Amino acid sequence: MRVAVIGGGISGLVAAYRLRAALGDALELTLVERTERIGGILYTGEIAGRPIDLGAEAFVGRRPEIPALLRELGLEEQLVFPAGLRPLIWSAGAAHPLPERTLMGIPAGPDAVTGLVDDATLTWIADEPNRPLRWERGGDISVGALVADRFGEQVVRRSVDPLLGGVYAGLANTIGVRAALPTLAAALDAGAPNLSRAVSDALPPPSTAPVFGGIRDGYRVLLDALLGAAAPKLETGTAATALERTARGWRMDPVGEVDAVILATPAPATARLLRAAAPAAARAAAEIELSSSALVALALPADTPLPGNSGILVATGEPLRAKAFTLSSRKWTHLAHRDVALVRASFGRFGDDIPLSWTDAELITAATEDLSTVTGLRLAPRTAVVRRWRGGLPQYAPGHNARIAAIEAAVAELPGLAVAGAYLHGVGVPACAATGIAAAQRILGEAS
Known part of the structure; x- marks a missing residue:
């Protein structure tokens, strides 16, 4: 055949x-x-003489496909899991804990985003169950339109956009509910009377299993x-x-x-x-x-006091150029023992020309300056690597x-x-x- x-x-x-x-x-x-x-x-490149992924670095650990392939191919010892640290969100010029128990950043109530959004937005979220919900069963709208209407623009920019930007290199206003959040669409189709209830119904049950996995080399x-x-x-x-x-x-x-x-x-x-x-x-x-993106891997001195978090996501509208940082030496225990501290800076959301129009030097400078801003550290990378992804992710x-x-x-x-x-x-x-x-x-x- x-x-x-x-x-x-x-x-x-x-x-x-x-x-x-x-x-x-x-x-x-x-x-x-x-x-x-x-x-x-x-794509696995090298920095400071050791391998590092310069595209996707992790996979959803609760899905069976990649662990099964590793087992079949005799590579099961390559399977690794993150250290269990949580990321931060940089918003309004400060770092905030990533809200817990949200659906791609969408909360089921005001408690999840307290401290991340202002009091007026918290009141609007709390009142959401009292407002009539217009949802066409089987229909579809952007995540941004739905969340902005029910919970306000701050929730979109500060909680939802940072997460969708990491998954799709897109924005809440360019991503549809039905494809990106099928369990939420199903809850709405089933007659959830408001978005708060729909999110609550769509949230997966609590689990102690690792959310993500990775490959050691x-x-x-x-x-x-x-x-x-x-x-x-x-x-x-x-x-x-x-x-x-x-x-x-x-x-x-x-x-x-x-x-x-x-x-x-x-x-x-x-x-x-x-x-x-x-x-x-x-x-x-x-x-x-398709959306394009770029990734800058920075090798910093090993004793750099990076925050004790897996990464830092950046809310939209912030005066930074990077959209996210993975604090790789904190996130992955197998990377923590190298003789450098590793950070990945991500650039590019749908419609953004930075990933393809900026030079390597400009991207490295922006990554270093923005990382210095969000960590409060004066940083001088030992070396850096840039990888561009033209049309890398479908919207x-x-x-x-x-x-x-x-x-x-x-x-x-x-x-x-x-x-x-x-x-x-x-x-x-x-x-x-x-x-x-x-x-x-x-x-x-x-x-x-």
């Missing part, structure tokens, strides 16, 4: 691995990647293992240019004739490739926009689920074709891996 996987990010690599595991030598597998390396937005350990186990014919630096249905399968340029194709490409590239074969899917995919705008349903319905009508990627059912690494697994299962199911 001849299969082409287009896209060498985690979604495509997992799909390729699952195909090889199922078919063995009966599979003729080609993996095509537009850039010169595999991994997509996962960086994501490249997993990426390399997936590639080795999948053993495809690897074509890097090669763009897939055309996809055409044939009598017996597909023609994928430049691969040629194949029995099946998995498109593990970003939404705009998927739209281009599906234009002829699945025009309805192409139109829906073309509506999904789950209002109506996103309907777009994805249109894409998947159209693709389902075409045997031997499957899609995977971060734009489908979540931008996190486990969600991406799950789409790769599902794509491989679709192809295997048709072949059996």
Whole structure:
């Protein structure tokens, strides 16, 4: 069986691995990647001579996909967990504890955000259950519009935006409720009389299990293992240019004739490739926009007295350029023993030109100055590394689920074709891996 996987990010690599595991030598597998390396937005670089992730660094530990892959590939000893510290939010020129028991920063009542927002906002939140709620069952609006109406703009800027900015490199006003917060949409659809009640109903039960996990030596350990186990014919630096249905399968340029194709490409590239074969899917995919970001890793002297927190998120509207800091040497115990203190500074929300327009030197200066501001320390990094992510994260705008349903319905009508990627059912690494697994299962199911 001849299969082409287009896209060498985690979604495509997992799909390729699952195909090889199922078919063995009966599979003729080609993996095509537009850039010169595999991994997509996962990238492990080096700073001070040691590995550090310069894209995603963690995954949701309560999902099974990544731990399961590590076990299967003999890498279980690479699984690590954070130290259990909580982040801060920098707002109104001061650091505040991250509110507890919120849903992506949305509180179920005023107590969660006391101290983060002003008294007038707290009163508005407390009164929210007494105001009529207008919610169209099955509808969708931006998270920002919903929260601002019910709880006020300060909650959006100081609590919700910092968290959504970390997940999507977006803003509450550009992210839809139904795709980003499905449990909240379900609670509202079920008839919750107000947002406070809906958030309370949607909150997960308390758990002592680690929320996040990581990989000790960086994501490249997993990426390399997936590639080795999948053993495809690897074509890097090669763009897939055309996809055409044939009598017996597909023609994928430049691969040629194949029995099946998995498109593990970003939404705009998927739209281009599906234009002829699945025009309805192409139109829906073309509506999904991307956000760019940049990351600066700073190596500071080992004795730098960083705060005892996992990170510092920055509220929107603050006179800072960075949107967040990960205090990596505090967050991860395996990084705490290095001979430098490590901090990652993140830049870029949807529509922000800083990540792509600023030079490396400008980003490093901004990262150092902003970190000095939020910590109150005079900092002089020993070294720094910059990594840019052009169009790295899809925006789950209002109506996103309907777009994805249109894409998947159209693709389902075409045997031997499957899609995977971060734009489908979540931008996190486990969600991406799950789409790769599902794509491989679709192809295997048709072949059996």
